[in-house]
Amino acid sequence: xxxxxxxxxxxxxxxxxxxxxxxxxxxxxxxxxxxxxxxxxxxxxxxxxxxxxxxxxxxxxxxxxxxxxxxxxxxxxxxxxxxxxxxxxxxxxxxxxxxxxxxxxxxxxxxxxxxxxxxxxxxxxxxxxxxxxxxxxxxxxxxxxxxxxxxxxxxxxxxxxxxxxxxxxxxxxxxxxxxxxxxxxxxxxxxxxxxxxxxxxxxxxxxxxxxxxxxxxxxxxxxxxxxxxxxxxxxxxxxxxxxxxxxxxxxxxxxxxxxxxxxxxxxxxxxxxxxxxxxxxxxxxxxxxxxxxx
Amino acid sequence: xxxxxxxxxxxxxxxxxxxxxxxxxxxxxxxxxxxxxxxxxxxxxxxxxxxxxxxxxxxxxxxxxxxxxxxxxxxxxxxxxxxxxxxxxxxxxxxxxxxxxxxxxxxxxxxxxxxxxxxxxxxxxxxxxxxxxxxxxxxxxxxxxxxxxxxxxxxxxxxxxxxxxxxxxxxxxxxxxxxxxxxxxxxxxxxxxxxxxxxxxxxxxxxxxxxxxxxxxxxxxxxxxxxxxxxxxxxxxxxxxxxxxxxxxxxxxxxxxxxxxxxxxxxxxxxxxxxxxxxxxxxxxxxxxxxxxxxx
Numbered sequence: 001x002x003x004x005x006x007x008x009x010x011x012x013x014x015x016x017x018x019x020x021x022x023x024x025x026x027x028x029x030x031x032x033x034x035x036x037x038x039x040x041x042x043x044x045x046x047x048x049x050x051x052x053x054x055x056x057x058x059x060x061x062x063x064x065x066x067x068x069x070x071x072x073x074x075x076x077x078x079x080x081x082x083x084x085x086x087x088x089x090x091x092x093x094x095x096x097x098x099x100x101x102x103x104x105x106x107x108x109x110x111x112x113x114x115x116x117x118x119x120x121x122x123x124x125x126x127x128x129x130x131x132x133x134x135x136x137x138x139x140x141x142x143x144x145x146x147x148x149x150x151x152x153x154x155x156x157x158x159x160x161x162x163x164x165x166x167x168x169x170x171x172x173x174x175x176x177x178x179x180x181x182x183x184x185x186x187x188x189x190x191x192x193x194x195x196x197x198x199x200x201x202x203x204x205x206x207x208x209x210x211x212x213x214x215x216x217x218x219x220x221x222x223x224x225x226x227x228x229x230x231x232x233x234x235x236x237x238x239x240x241x242x243x244x245x246x247x248x249x250x251x252x253x254x255x256x257x258x259x260x261x262x263x264x265x266x267x268x269x270x271x272x273x274x275x276x277x278x279x280x281x282x283x284x285x286x287x288x289x290x291x292x293x294x
Numbered sequence: 295x296x297x298x299x300x301x302x303x304x305x306x307x308x309x310x311x312x313x314x315x316x317x318x319x320x321x322x323x324x325x326x327x328x329x330x331x332x333x334x335x336x337x338x339x340x341x342x343x344x345x346x347x348x349x350x351x352x353x354x355x356x357x358x359x360x361x362x363x364x365x366x367x368x369x370x371x372x373x374x375x376x377x378x379x380x381x382x383x384x385x386x387x388x389x390x391x392x393x394x395x396x397x398x399x400x401x402x403x404x405x406x407x408x409x410x411x412x413x414x415x416x417x418x419x420x421x422x423x424x425x426x427x428x429x430x431x432x433x434x435x436x437x438x439x440x441x442x443x444x445x446x447x448x449x450x451x452x453x454x455x456x457x458x459x460x461x462x463x464x465x466x467x468x469x470x471x472x473x474x475x476x477x478x479x480x481x482x483x484x485x486x487x488x489x490x491x492x493x494x495x496x497x498x499x500x501x502x503x504x505x506x507x508x509x510x511x512x513x514x515x516x517x518x519x520x521x522x523x524x525x526x527x528x529x530x531x532x533x534x535x536x537x538x539x540x541x542x543x544x545x546x547x548x549x550x551x552x553x554x555x556x557x558x559x560x561x562x563x564x565x566x567x568x569x570x571x572x573x574x575x576x577x578x579x580x581x582x583x584x585x586x587x588x589x590x
Contacts, residue, residue, distance in 0.1 A: 007414035010406035025440035108313035116524035212496035
């Protein structure tokens with residue numbers, strides 16, 4: 001057998017899979033975005049009526065779309081920023097030489113990662129409960145009025161951010177802590193010898209050296225937060241009103257509750273294009289300058 | 295020096311509070327799953343159950359073993375406010391089968407592909423690798439609509455096979471990237487020595503490469519288990535009755551009239567068990583990986 005074909009042979013299963021279950025679905029969804037689904041024509045793409053850009057026009061005229069977009073962006077930006085700062089602080093604290101039980105503390109901090117996202121959404125829904133929830137129990141035992149975390153439109157996004165932060169700060173901490181550990185001691189000592197105080201060491205040495213881990217953590221979290229669905233379904237179902245509806249949830253409702261599959265496909269493509277551009281920009285900004293290897 | 299001590303105390307305190315914050319919800323759920331309804335429907339809530347019971351585990355997984363007189367006998371019992379839900383045992387079985395099938399199939403597809411990407415430089419190899427990686431960025435709702443059509447064409451909606459086929463596609467890219475890293479770590483001399491000794495390609499693959507990368511393959515498999523076990527959106531849309539998985543069954547405890555606290559928390563506890571065990575297996579690897587990384 002010719003040796004040249006071995007890698008192609010080994011790649012064959014994944015290539016077939018990719019063609020059938022990534023390339024074909026993507027093309028399908030791109031075509032579907034310009035079609036109108038109705039029950040009579042059935043699920044065949046050829047029988048569906050082509051409606052051109054009508055799907056997009058309809059969506060851009062839909063207030064719920066804008067609200068979902070702003071909700072998603074708000075939850076993403078605030079959530080990821082909070083998580084980045086929070087996990088950075090934890091990683092710095094864990095990295096202190098005098099900290100005892102670092103391993104145990106890290107294990108305890110990692111517990112949220114064991115829960116399926118739906119399970120943690122439902123757990124927090126129980127904790128948030130206005131009458132019997134643990135958090136309101138604590139609040140009322142301190143003498144305050146109980147808070148309607150999920151029923152108040154002005155609080156519901158903050159509640160979702162809290163759940164997201166609870167579950168995903170640990171992962172970010174893990175990445176940043178690993179990054180901190182890999183900074184050579186000598187650099188830190190040299191900066192101390194040169195008389196840098198801890199703040200300027202942090203700003204001019206630690207953070208620049210952590211560029212790559214921060215980029216990885218941000219990319220993972222931003223792509224995840226952009227597609228947030230599970231928490232919304234488990235905690236609020238998008239309500240009250242549209243105040244906690246995310247784009248993924250909007251697509252789900254459009255596609256599988258109202259069966260506007262064409263419109264749903266076009267919204268999903270808008271989501272894909274936006275996240276693609278964001279990722280490109282992020283990599284451009286944070287990529288180490290040429291010459292550094294990563 | 296004194297200032298330094300102060301900042302250390304603050305750091306320790308901070309870590310302690312964080313650990314408490316991160317572990318509290320799981321502990322609370324475990325405690326709720328052992329409470330009878332009149333204890334979790336009480337205000338203010340107490341952390342420790344006064345009359346612990348495993349009734350909710352029976353109710354969720356083995357309703358046939360419930361002693362019908364039990365709830366009558368208990369004076370403290372109140373009716374579950376939200377109503378009733380079906381037991382989740384079938385969903386648990388489905389989840390186990392789907393997770394197992396997905397993991398095996400993903401590994402079968404990923405191992406050769408990762409090996410090819412790691413050892414051979416061939417036309418299009420790099421592009422293929424990056425294309426696979428970039429699919430992780432695609433929001434799942436983009437794929438879920440066409441997948442729904444595809445599964446409909448081939449009549450696999452609401453079947454475990456349909457779910458497995460989809461999940462393999464979602465997991466394979468990540469697995470291939472992990473395994474590529476693992477294979478990159480095996481020195482090439484091992485192979486050339488084996489080939490020199492007259493080893494055939496298949497022998498090389500099964501007798502040398504696979505045993506050498508066992509740890510990495512297990513890690514990739516466990517990550518696949520994790521993603522499959524917790525996946526919700528695809529399962530929600532592609533299943534109706536027969537192939538419902540655990541996360542979807544969990545969300546069915548969220549009834550119009552409220553939550554089924556007891557059944558829900560007992561199912562959450564069971565749903566987290568496999569991942570807890572995975573973390574236990576991986577934890578030493580993760581933590582020591584971080585610590586040894588520093589001593590390079």
